[in-house]
Amino acid sequence: MKQAITVERFGIRLRPVALADAAFIYHIRRMPELARYIGDIGSDYDAHQAWMADHLNREDDYYFVIERLDGKPVGTIAIYDIAKGEGHWGRWIILPTVPAAPASVWLAFQIAFERLGLTNIYSNTVQDNGRVVSFHERCGLERLRIDQGGLTIRGQAYDMVIHRASRHNWPQIQQRLERAARMAQRLIEES
Amino acid sequence: MSRELRQQLLELLAEVLEVPLSQDSNPQRHSLDSWDSLKHMELILSLEETFGIRFTSDEVASVESLEDLVRIIEVKL
Numbered sequence: 001m002k003q004a005i006t007v008e009r010f011g012i013r014l015r016p017v018a019l020a021d022a023a024f025i026y027h028i029r030r031m032p033e034l035a036r037y038i039g040d041i042g043s044d045y046d047a048h049q050a051w052m053a054d055h056l057n058r059e060d061d062y063y064f065v066i067e068r069l070d071g072k073p074v075g076t077i078a079i080y081d082i083a084k085g086e087g088h089w090g091r092w093i094i095l096p097t098v099p100a101a102p103a104s105v106w107l108a109f110q111i112a113f114e115r116l117g118l119t120n121i122y123s124n125t126v127q128d129n130g131r132v133v134s135f136h137e138r139c140g141l142e143r144l145r146i147d148q149g150g151l152t153i154r155g156q157a158y159d160m161v162i163h164r165a166s167r168h169n170w171p172q173i174q175q176r177l178e179r180a181a182r183m184a185q186r187l188i189e190e191s
Numbered sequence: 192m193s194r195e196l197r198q199q200l201l202e203l204l205a206e207v208l209e210v211p212l213s214q215d216s217n218p219q220r221h222s223l224d225s226w227d228s229l230k231h232m233e234l235i236l237s238l239e240e241t242f243g244i245r246f247t248s249d250e251v252a253s254v255e256s257l258e259d260l261v262r263i264i265e266v267k268l
Contacts, residue, residue: 096252097252099228099231099232099248099251099252101228101229102228102229102232130224131220131224131226131227131228132227133224134224134225134227134230135227135228135229138227138229138230139229176229177229179232179233179236180228180229180232180233180236181232183232183233183235183236184232187246187247187248187251188248190247190248191248191249
């Protein structure tokens with residue numbers, strides 16, 4: 001039975017996505033400055049809603065809205081394909097003006113390791129998305145391999161960097177994220 | 192003032208991002224992978240501690256280059 005999980009810290013909250021979030025998620029996933037490295041998605045809104053409903057119904061899929069504590073949504077993040085104590089994380093997208101990246105990853109990993117009891121979670125990042133690859137490695141994720149041509153976006157194949165975060169190195173990851181997350185909290189609360 | 196400040200900021204940027212930066216460079220966020228969102232927050236925190244200043248959220252979001260930092264900090268000193 002899938003748990004209803006809501007967590008908050010560092011000035012943001014992760015709460016389960018609902019179908020009422022469809023318009024926000026449709027919008028943010030198609031913002032030109034954010035959509036460059038998102039896999040092919042169509043423009044049909046009904047298809048988007050069906051895609052969301054499918055994910056919300058899956059037992060192995062936790063899809064979260066990242067929101068400010070006043071309830072304003074600023075992004076999404078997900079833990080999915082959960083099986084045998086492992087999973088993936090992704091669908092990570094945040095409005096460019098909101099510094100919620102460190103805190104949202106901190107909270108998603110807390111859910112993965114401390115609530116869901118996962119041992120490892122993996123991420124797949126387009127190698128050309130250098131700043132996100134850098135973020136992952138700065139916060140202590142282990143680079144496992146590169147999947148050549150692992151994702152096709154608008155007809156172009158991209159190599160994917162596969163990273164792993166483990167429950168074992170979660171304390172180190174927390175340390176690396178917390179200083180930035182605390183700084184970002186002040187900025188989010190002041191804005 | 193701005194030349195000395197620029198040099199000081201360049202050194203701090205190189206230290207936080209852990210990358211070598213030449214003296215005549217003007218590092219830009221979009222062309223420097225190591226200037227990711229995690230390091231951006233650490234950079235702002237280091238600048239606040241070093242200069243005893245505070246950035247607003249709009250200022251933090253607007254920083255895209257070393258020159259932007261020089262412009263913002265010069266006004267605060």
